[in-house]
Amino acid sequence: KYLEERNIGFDVGVTKVPLVCQSCIFDLRVGDYKVRPDINMAYEACINAQNNNPKMGNYGAGTGASVGKILGADYAMKSGLGFYAVQIDDVKVGAIVALNAFGDIYDYDSGKMIAGLLNENKDGFRSSEEELIKITQNNNLSFTSNNNIVTNTTIGAVITNAKFTKSQMGKIASMAHNGFARAIKPVHTTVDG
Secondary structure (H helix, E strand, C coil): HHHCCCCEEEEECCEEECCCCCCCCCCCCCCCCCCCCCCHHHHHHHHHHCCCCCCCCHHHHCCCCCCCCCCCCHHHHHCCEEEEEEEEEEEEEEEEEECCCCEEECCCCCCEEEEECCCCCCEEEEHHHHHHHHHHHHHHHHHHHHHHCCCCCEEEEEEEEECCCCCHHHHHHHHHHHHHHHHEEEECCCCEE
């Protein structure tokens, strides 16, 4: 509705079709699972986007996001939405990620864990990879059903004003996944979407 009112969309001759990319993370175990975004929330988000004042953290797609979930929600940690952009001459490149990963989060420069599985006292961290090793050594691979952790989805988008072919965009998407591998451990597990 917002785009249609502003005559924004893919021109098909008789009209412009307002195409919208969308995706979601699985966060129904956080808060009230009956609450869903609706048309009014989407319209308001478009209005707010005009303010060019984006927020990182527990906003938008990051509202229900969490990380470090191998031992269940009791030891997981809130995460959220993050973004970054650069401009070199006329080329602009940005990335936005809703971080809802099974694993822990590491600073890619220092290698230090900055978010993830909380320790027993919930005043520090423990490694999800080490916990995964313990689980597999005990031949107890049922952590996904015991702790009600079925799926996780970290969603990211790379946005640019540069023109690329479909195969070049595929390579850029692959390179973006390398960023996930530098920051999330473990990453690309069978319980990550």
